[in-house]
Amino acid sequence: MRKFYTIILILFLTLSTFNEKMNVYATSTETNNIYVSTNDELEDAVNNAVPGDTIIVADGSYEAFKIKNKIGTEDAPITITAENTLGATFDEGQLHFYECEYIVFKGFGIYTDSEIKIEGSNHIRLTNNHIRLNEEDTDSLKWIRIYGENSGYNQIDHNIFDEKTKLGNFITIDGTNEDDHGSCVSSQYDVIEYNYFYNIGPRADNEMEAIRVGWSEMSESSGYTTIQYNLFEECDGDPEIISIKTCDNIVRYNTFRSCQGVVSLRHGNRNEVYGNFFFGEGKEGTGGIRVYGSDHKIYNNYMEGLTGSGYSAPIILDGGDVDTSGALNKHFRVYRAEVVNNTIVNCDYGIEIGTNYSYAPSDCIIANNLIVNSENEAIAEYNEPVNMTYEGNIVSGSGDIITFSSITDDEIKFVEEVELELSNDGLYRLKQDSVSIDSSVGNYSYVTIDMDGQSRSLADVGADEFSSDDIVIYPLTSSDVGIDN
Ligand SMILES: [Ca+2]
Ligand SMILES: [Ca+2]
Ligand SMILES: [Ca+2]
Structure with missing residues (x-):
């Protein structure tokens, strides 16, 4: 018994x-929660996943693999998440999303030595990951590449990308077949936000941008990419921190600290760069925004302590080596750029026009910019622009103004008194009696808020509206971006 x-x-x-x-x-x-703790369990769970499943990966080291034709839905994505953020890592293999939709990939350390591919996929979200690919055995490695037929609406957010020492980008947005010249088109509506991009170097001539959007052969197609609320720090690898090579993209509300380079509108038209903060911190070669092509808008940007000139000036409407047509990898002449309500303070230089190449910018507007205490030229034309409009700009403190035609005070006014003072939050802001207050002219309907996100009434010159409203946009630090922020 x-x-x-x-x-x-x-x-x-x-x-x-x-x-x-x-x-x-x-x-x-x-609950549709599936717990896995080995590579086989993980691959099985992914292969069998249905919309709404959440695959929870136990701490440990895993081999990355190809995720093929897994389709979630908008309401019920397939989620693959580390049980503990960064407790599960991918240390070998290749992470490859192939013809997938609505997958969330969250909380992993990704340390493989192969490009992460998001191919022919849409609505793939990579979030809360630490991505530091192993570049020991290579001369060149793109870390994330988004491309292929029907690529779009992918989201890369709240990740940390750091310590890149070889050629290749942290994130490359491409499109359809690169060999199919003339008809290749960009991935569209991808969003890159709240990431921390830290430390790329040493300096290379090219191919080491933190982010590249498009390339010359697809530069006539629209990307509709949004790059916003990211922090770029010590991104020194390439003269371009971000290289935009398609049309209709937005770069806004990002912070650049101590980066040797510029946001470059290298190819494509109708791109907008606004509400960004650039801090050079006095480092050599730190720049702002460089422009080629047609119909771009540059406004509400705040630039401080930048030292660059030429290709790396705070703002440069460069010359072109072709006019409106030519080989797609040429520098297209600048037409109808609008540079409005930017603040440039304590920089070595300011706004440059036509510095390189022979076709000078045409039909551009430079309006309501405030340039304070430039060490050298605050505004300088190196080649005579065609039909340039200046209005409402103020140069204050120091800074030379060099133009081919004579300039009136209504176009660029020199104000001896320094228009800005250091505020408690570390930014240089307008004083109560600054000439810039309520002095913007012209009608730039897209300038509805200032760099702080405060509404504009009788717009002040420069990026800052003198206002006591709540500040909702501000320079980012590492605690505002990256994992769990
Ligand atoms: Ca480059
Ligand atoms: Ca005002
Ligand atoms: Ca303000």
Whole structure:
């Protein structure tokens, strides 16, 4: 009899342990949570996943693999998440999303030595990951590449990208087949936000931008990419921190600290760069925004302590080496750029026009910019622009103004008194009696708020509106971006 009870007891204990394990490591239909702790379990769970599943990956080291044709839905994405943020890592293999939709990939350390591919996929979200690919055995590695047919609406947010020492970008947005010249088109509506991009170097001539959007052969197609609320720090690899090479993209509300380069509108038209903060911190070669092509808008940017000139000036409407047509990898002449309500303070230089190449900018507007305490030229034309409009600009403190035609005070006014003072939040802001207050002219309907996100009434010159309203946009630090921020 005792033997019988012992057997029952053992059976019971075995079953209850098994049950516990089942609850922890197998599908629960109620929650759709699937716990995995080995590579085989992970791959099986991914291969069998249905919309709404959440695959929870236990701490440990895993091999990355190709995720093929997995389709979630907008309301019920397939989520693959680390059980503990950065507790699960991918240390070898290749992460490759191929023809997937609505997948969330969250909380991993990704340390493989192969490009992360998001190919022919849409609505893939990479969030809360630490991405530091292993570049030991290569001369060039793109870390994330988004491309292929029907690529778009992917989201890269709240990740940390750091310590890149070889050629290639942190993020490359491409499109359809690169060999199919003339008809290749960009991935569209991808969003890159709240990431921390830290430390790329040493300096290379090219191919080491933090982010590249498009390339010359697809430069006539529209990307509709949004790059916003990211922090770029010590991104020194390429003269272009961000290289935009398609049309209709937005770069806004980002912070650039101590980066040797510029946001470059290298190819494409109708791009907008606004509400960004650039801090050069006196480092050599730090710049702002460089422009080629047609119909770009540059406004509400705040630039402080930049030292660059030429290709790396705070703002440069450069010359072109072709006019409106030519080989797609040329520098297209600048037409109809609008540079409005930017603040440039304590920089070595200011706004430059036509510095390089022979076709000078045409039909551009430079209006309501405030340039304070420039060490050298505050505004300088190096090649005579065609039909340039200046209005409402103020140069204050120091800074030379060099133009081919004579300039009136209504176009660029020199104010000896320094228009800005250091505020408690570390930014140089207008004083109560600054000439800039309420002095903007012209009608730039897109300038509805200032660099702080405060509404504009009788717009002040420069990026800052003198206002006591709440500040909702501000320079980002590492605690505002990256994992769990
Ligand atoms: Ca470049
Ligand atoms: Ca005002
Ligand atoms: Ca303000």
